[in-house]
Amino acid sequence: MPEQRILLVEDLPRWQATLGAPLVEAGYAVDMAGNLSEALTCLDSRLYHVAIVDIRLDDGNPENSDGMIILEQLTERFGESETVATIVISGYPNNEQIRQAFRRHRVFDYLFKREFSRSAFLNTVRDAFDRQVRVNPNLEITLAQNLSLQELVSSFALHGEGGAPIQVGRARLVLELEDLFRRLFYDKTRIVIERVTAGHGKAGVVKVIPFSTGSHDEPVILKFGDYKDIDREYRNYEQFVKGKIGTQSTQVMELRRTPMLGGIVYSFIGAPLGRVRDLESYYQAHTAQELLPILDDLFKGTCHNWYLDRGAIQYVNLSHEYSQALSLNDQKLTVALRDQFPSMLEGRTFDVPELPGVRVPNPLHALRGRSFEQNSFLCTTHGDLNANNVFVDESAHTWLIDFYWTGKGLLLRDCVRLETVVKFSLLQQSDLAARYELERALAQMERFRDVEYLSFDTADPALRKAFEVCRKIRSIARELVQPSDDFSEYEIGLLYTTLNVQRFYDLPRVNRLHALLAAGILCEKRGLSHEN
Amino acid sequence: MKPRVLVADQEKMSRERVCSALVDAGYPVLPLDDYSQLPEALATHPEIALLGFAVVGDHEVEIVKKAVESAPDTPIVVLFASQVIPPLLERELFRVGVTDVRSWSGDVHRVPDLVQEELDARRAQLEARSSYARFRAVGAN
Numbered sequence: 001m002p003e004q005r006i007l008l009v010e011d012l013p014r015w016q017a018t019l020g021a022p023l024v025e026a027g028y029a030v031d032m033a034g035n036l037s038e039a040l041t042c043l044d045s046r047l048y049h050v051a052i053v054d055i056r057l058d059d060g061n062p063e064n065s066d067g068m069i070i071l072e073q074l075t076e077r078f079g080e081s082e083t084v085a086t087i088v089i090s091g092y093p094n095n096e097q098i099r100q101a102f103r104r105h106r107v108f109d110y111l112f113k114r115e116f117s118r119s120a121f122l123n124t125v126r127d128a129f130d131r132q133v134r135v136n137p138n139l140e141i142t143l144a145q146n147l148s149l150q151e152l153v154s155s156f157a158l159h160g161e162g163g164a165p166i167q168v169g170r171a172r173l174v175l176e177l178e179d180l181f182r183r184l185f186y187d188k189t190r191i192v193i194e195r196v197t198a199g200h201g202k203a204g205v206v207k208v209i210p211f212s213t214g215s216h217d218e219p220v221i222l223k224f225g226d227y228k229d230i231d232r233e234y235r236n237y238e239q240f241v242k243g244k245i246g247t248q249s250t251q252v253m254e255l256r257r258t259p260m261l262g263g264i265v266y267s268f269i270g271a272p273l274g275r276v277r278d279l280e281s282y283y284q285a286h287t288a289q290e291l292l293p294i295l296d297d298l299f300k301g302t303c304h305n306w307y308l309d310r311g312a313i314q315y316v317n318l319s320h321e322y323s324q325a326l327s328l329n330d331q332k333l334t335v336a337l338r339d340q341f342p343s344m345l346e347g348r349t350f351d352v353p354e355l356p357g358v359r360v361p362n363p364l365h366a367l368r369g370r371s372f373e374q375n376s377f378l379c380t381t382h383g384d385l386n387a388n389n390v391f392v393d394e395s396a397h398t399w400l401i402d403f404y405w406t407g408k409g410l411l412l413r414d415c416v417r418l419e420t421v422v423k424f425s426l427l428q429q430s431d432l433a434a435r436y437e438l439e440r441a442l443a444q445m446e447r448f449r450d451v452e453y454l455s456f457d458t459a460d461p462a463l464r465k466a467f468e469v470c471r472k473i474r475s476i477a478r479e480l481v482q483p484s485d486d487f488s489e490y491e492i493g494l495l496y497t498t499l500n501v502q503r504f505y506d507l508p509r510v511n512r513l514h515a516l517l518a519a520g521i522l523c524e525k526r527g528l529s530h531e532n
Numbered sequence: 533m534k535p536r537v538l539v540a541d542q543e544k545m546s547r548e549r550v551c552s553a554l555v556d557a558g559y560p561v562l563p564l565d566d567y568s569q570l571p572e573a574l575a576t577h578p579e580i581a582l583l584g585f586a587v588v589g590d591h592e593v594e595i596v597k598k599a600v601e602s603a604p605d606t607p608i609v610v611l612f613a614s615q616v617i618p619p620l621l622e623r624e625l626f627r628v629g630v631t632d633v634r635s636w637s638g639d640v641h642r643v644p645d646l647v648q649e650e651l652d653a654r655r656a657q658l659e660a661r662s663s664y665a666r667f668r669a670v671g672a673n
Contacts, residue, residue, distance in 0.1 A: 093623070094619060095617055103631075110623050
């Protein structure tokens with residue numbers, strides 16, 4: 001059975017035995033720290049559910065209150081969360097320390113050594129597990145479809161408060177992920193975890209089927225990752241999603257964290273999740289004609305309220321907005337291109353060896369130092385409308401998850417993002433020349449009204465589907481900005497979002513080349529080259 | 533308009549001194565001389581409640597516990613006129629959920645500052661209530 005882990009911080013051997021023995025006998029896994037330094041080392045290196053902390057950690061020194069420093073550390077690391085329950089045990093309680101412990105550090109309880117009773121002590125620890133930590137050591141976790149916990153944490157990227165990456169061992173992450181499952185499904189007997197998307201981001205998304213004593217409940221979607229990212233996603237959900245989008249409103253059912261990871265459980269109320277699939281698999285399994293109503297439902301149904309509440313038109317720096325929204329800059333692009341396309345870092349033009357005679361402006365060079373400003377609308381947008389964040393139920397209704405990037409943005413941002421997803425992620429076509437022709441066909445548009453006459457002559461069904469879907473997205477974008485017929489904002493957005501595709505390292509080389517070509521064609525079309 | 537303060541104290545002199553100090557500082561005050569009426573008084577949603585006791589034992593802790601249970605979102609501060617509060621008693625009061633335990637120790641003019649401190653701390657806590665509290669909040673529902 002997985003351990004219920006306790007850190008016991010106590011300097012006196014007699015009290016270490018008095019407190020430690022009953023805990024071990026009761027089945028808890030106990031680590032002993034005899035001073036401040038040992039306690040901090042333990043907290044840095046291992047996962048605990050409960051910390052039992054003596055305040056005076058040098059019994060010969062009445063001034064010592066190192067236990068209060070440990071409380072500070074626990075507060076700094078876990079705030080008011082239920083991650084680690086803290087129980088103070090003191091031989092020399094004083095009013096101010098009691099006050100600080102409860103008010104500032106939100107301790108679960110404060111015990112006096114002089115009134116120590118083994119049974120009361122064990123009851124307090126049990127209460128801390130039951131009422132605060134709520135971790136289910138008996139939960140049976142079944143990983144379906146050959147999934148493994150190692151695979152689920154394989155692409156995790158954790159970071160500190162300032163954004164600097166944190167290196168964490170795989171074994172620790174696996175332990176934390178399992179612990180997270182045991183917290184999120186505290187009141188269940190069993191969960192079955194299934195793969196739901198093929199995507200690999202810095203967080204994970206799975207489908208979970210929970211069981212309560214025999215019968216299974218409605219499946220849910222679980223997103224997990226760095227707890228700070230999950231927190232941001234939940235904040236955005238509260239601010240922009242809850243009660244604010246269409247009838248297909250995703251609901252947050254549960255939110256928990258471990259020291260490093262956070263998890264958020266989504267439910268699509270009213271849609272049997274067993275028959276819901278993500279847009280990626282839906283796209284691959286359906287024809288263009290079947291996909292077009294899905295796009296209508298997504299933009300005119302699910303996201304409609306966001307786009308409706310757009311306020312007045314305003315003068316906007318598009319370059320700044322897209323760079324911010326995509327977290328994109330010259331340095332990041334340079335890093336992204338260095339390995340596979342080093343020539344892009346120097347030349348003013350882009351000559352594609354695979355396509356003799358094709359030369360387009362080097363978009364990296366053409367965009368350097370440029371800024372595009374024009375009138376536009378700002379409204380709430382999803383911000384990362386990719387095929388793994390959109391789900392389709394059996395009634396062809398769409399549902400959203402992943403609100404990490406949700407917030408104020410340019411009205412056309414979601415349309416632009418989805419077009420790049422279709423062309424550079426969903427389109428299965430290994431022939432670069434065919435992709436180039438698709439791009440040339442899409443580049444025929446000068447004004448939004450041209451979408452009506454946009455045509456592409458191809459016998460390839462995958463290219464035909466991608467073209468039809470992109471045309472549909474542009475038609476929807478046209479409706480969003482009506483009565484304006486100005487297509488330039490869409491194109492500029494497309495340019496930045498297409499360049500950003502280079503940062504998706506797991507995409508095949510041909511897809512990334514396609515994106516470079518597409519960005520080059522957009523530069524050419526807008527007259528952005530080294531000459532001007 | 534300053535926030536409304538509930539002042540419950542069966543000791544007439546203490547209650548009147550505390551109320552008077554608060555009124556002088558501009559606070560609307562709801563005085564109460566009978567602890568049994570605390571749930572009804574708390575139901576009128578004062579911004580903060582001050583519960584004054586001369587002596588505290590198990591009975592008083594029980595009164596406080598019921599008050600906290602009836603108004604879990606209202607900050608409840610237990611006020612002592614005496615300087616010394618036994619640690620055991622202070623711990624029991626925190627255990628039942630009071631926001632703070634304070635002494636005004638003869639200087640009743642400290643009470644308005646104390647109320648302001650509590651309200652400021654409460655506001656800061658609510659504003660800063662970010663991830664950490666939320667990680668608890670949803671699950672609890």
